[in-house]
Structure formats: C-alpha cells, structure tokens
Amino acid sequence: MNELEPLTCHCVVSRQLTRHISKIYERHLAPSGITATQLAILSLIEHHKELTMNELADLLLMDRTTLLRALKPLQLLECLISTRHPDEPRRHMFSLSQSGSLKIQEAKPLWEAAQIEYETDIGPEHARALRSDMLSITGGI
16 A cells, blocks of 8 residues: 555545545535535435435435535425424425525526536536546445
8 A cells, every 4th residue: 555645546636636626516506595505405305305304315325414504504495394204203204495496496507607607617528427436436326
C-alpha cells in the first residue's frame, strides 16, 4: 500500500467530486428554495407515490438523522403529506402534496440548467459514463 496521500485516497477524491457537482446544482436550485437532496426526495416520493422514512433513507443511502434534517424544511413548506402506516402506527408514510408537485415543477428547469452546466463542464459522454459507474457501485436508486 502506498503512503497516505490525499490524491491517492479514493474517499478524498470522491468527496471532492461530490462537492464540485453539488455546488453546481445548489447554485442553480437556490431560487427554488430547496436543495438538490430535497429535490431528490420530492422526486423519489413522486415516483413511488408513498414512502416510509426507512425506504427513503435506503433509496438515498442516507442515515435517518440526515434525512430528517432534509425533510423538515419540506414539511415546513407543506410539500409533503405525512400519514401513519396502517399496520405500524409508529411509522410514517410520506406522499407528495400539491405544493410538493408545484415545487418540483418550479425546480425542474433549474435542475435542467444544472445538468447542462455539469455536462458542459466534463462532457456529456463522460457525465453519462461517470453516472453509470456510480450507479453500478451504489446499486442505483
């Protein structure tokens, strides 16, 4: 094994890439008042219709505490409907409210602009290949 050097550490370089990509998306999404993570949450709930906290955490590869911090502003914006699970009253199910659907519509063109900037930055084919590699490693959403 080589000496520990920041540029040979997969974790350090992966986090740098993540921060680089996140900055692009966060800058573009700022006018919508939600973060890239919050848009991902809304999009997943829209796609699945209804998800529990555990299901969301699993899909996003996030711990529950971090997810809860991301959900709270969405609840304050009334983007989510929270109901109790019919079989387990302690579990909550999240679905999208009309405000949540409108928030996705508001954020979508901003997200598209971020996609274009990112693809322009590294090249569309490289962006697709990198996304494919990341999905194969993480198991994808």
